[in-house]
Amino acid sequence: MAYQNLISEIKENILYITINREKALNALNRDTLTELADVIAFANENADVRGVILTGAGEKAFVAGADIKEFSDYNAEQGEELARNGQHHVFNAIERSSKPFIAAINGFALGGGLELAMACHMRIAASHAKLGLPEVTLGLIPGYGGTQRLTQLVGKGKAIELITTAGMISAEEALKIGLVNHTVSQEDLIIKATEILNLVKQRAPLAVSAAIKSVNAAVNEVNGYDVEISEFGKCFETEDFKEGVSAFINKRKSLFKGR
Incomplete structure (x- = not known):
């Protein structure tokens, strides 16, 4: 599988996906979302894949949001279509996958990046990671399932607080409120995710x-x-x-x- 914005590799029945736009803090642009949709479909259809680990390149960011410049002049209809397509082909496709997806959050997970992590079935955060949904600072709200999944994970009151204040929280706070499953050192991030999937691989x-x-x-x-x-x-x-x-x-x- 050759992509421009992703690195993907299968090792011992685990598909490792790295969003490879480090200079752009792994922001989600159209091309990256298209490639993610393709590799998610591949994971679902390939019997050799028993689980997926999704992370970002480098140590600064998992995904620091969406590429705002691409939709800065959209109208309401275009905005709805953007959210609908992204949710169907990427975010909902991950959540509804029959294969477990783990987000290995190696840095900033903001906006669409946190929404991507929340679509995964489990989340592990490096201890230095920061998480948040800052869309209201742009006059928007989360559009890739963020209002729904955050509420499911942390409850209505905390979700409204995080979304309406647009504040970032630490990995430690994210663990405390149930937003992530584990926090580990940067060095142990992929190791821990692989360890979990190796347990899953032993099951039916x-x-x-x-x-x-x-x-x-x-x-x-x-x-x-x-x-x-x-x-x-x-x-x-x-x-x-x-x-x-x-x-x-x-x-x-x-x-x-x-x-």
């Missing part, structure tokens, strides 16, 4: 996918319990279920095949 792939879908339903569906019940039932039809039960009974390690 179809069950992992069903679990992600069911957890998403807790916040995105009218009745997430119905989704959980349906996904639970489907698991009984998989070879992985039979293998898992057999391994448990015979006290051996499971050898899951994703079938």
Whole structure:
């Protein structure tokens, strides 16, 4: 996979994606979003990919926002289309992926960058990282799911405070309010993300996918319990279920095949 704004590599069934615009603090422009949509689709369709780690180039920024110059003269219709396309092809595509995505936040995660991290299923932040949604300082609001996902993660009051004040918070504060799963040193960031996915890789792939879908339903569906019940039932039809039960009974390690 050759991209202009991304570096992507599969190692031991983990797809590592680096947004490679370090001089621009890895800001999201049209071309970068297009490439992200492509690599996300690749991850979803490729059976060799069991999980994805998404990070930014360098140590300053994960993604320091969107490229404001590209949409500075948009009208309302164009603004809606910008948000709709980005949400459908990138942000929602990550959240709805059957493969777990981990955002390895290696620096500033601001605006669209924090929205990108929140679309991932898990977030790990380097200890020096700063996070925030500063859109109201531009006369905007978050448009890539930020108002929804931040509320789901930290609650209504804290979400309104962070969005309306446009303040940045530290990685430590983000951990305290549940915005990130872990904070580690910069040196340990990818190591920790890989460690988590290596644990996930030992589990039944179809069950992992069903679990992600069911957890998403807790916040995105009218009745997430119905989704959980349906996904639970489907698991009984998989070879992985039979293998898992057999391994448990015979006290051996499971050898899951994703079938």
